[in-house]
Amino acid sequence: MMRFILPLVIFLALAGFLYVGLSLDPREVPSPLVGKPAPAFTLPQLHDAKKQFSSQDMKGKVWLLNVWASWCGACKDEHPVLMDLARQNIVPIYGLDYKDKREDGEDTLRKAGDPYTLTIFDADGRVGFDYGVYGVPETYVIDKQGVIRDKLIGAVTPQNLRERILPLIAELKKQ
């Protein structure tokens, strides 16, 4: 009996591992920044180069930092989801226009709509680097103390918004 069961068990275990392996995305590297204070920065705004945005101003608020660019394809997929989220007024979304041309970034928002409370302009991507950005879009959930609580690599979808981001925001707001 054992001689039949053992290979079956080994096969099932292997199949299980492979099945889980298929659903993992090798591009998704867990960020070491989750649970750490968000790197402080001051950058000009996209719509008005003279105005500055400082991450220090956000103390005491739960907010989303959404890294995007006009040249990024997946950003267009998540754009309607962000528009929807912005309309619900649950959480302020701050855009970080990453390694973009100012005109292109402004143009994109003019045409597709602007879900952002404010857009920060990171022309050379240095702030993006400090946040460990390597694939746009990326979205950070930052709490009242300025600590990064989650990092989403890839597009925001109705599903990950509902299951992952919104519950976390609701919890963080209570604190």
Added chain:
Amino acid sequence: MKHLLLALMCLLPTLVHAGEAKDLADDPVMERRMINLAEKVRCLVCQSENVASSRSDWSNDVRQIMRDKMKAGATDQEIMDILVERFGKSVLFDPPVDKETMPLWLAPFILLLLGVAVLFFQLRKRRQTVPESVLSPEAHQRAAALLNEEDNK
């Protein structure tokens, strides 16, 4: 004419060979040091390629940041620490042995030990179940005779 055209077409690739993209090598010594360091860093957007050989945008940025930090006097270790801080240990091709990576380092040896143990017990079991076949003197003689016959042919 057609053949000449074909021959010329065959030569075309030699003209378009791109070669290594030129980096801002105003300081060859530092550039070498940067490349050595970049070889130890995984390109996160292109899987199993290092930052030194990758032409992706992200790798270009990392190389530029390495140059800037080197110019500012950072040591190799400091630059690596900066990268690990932002992107995690998975950016290193040679992750350090510590609590978090221990399973990764130990797994092959554990599997090897397991395999050896299984083999050992299997062999022992087999020795117990399969009796060693002993030839009777007659059978020995017969076998020897048959072999000799073969030799003499």
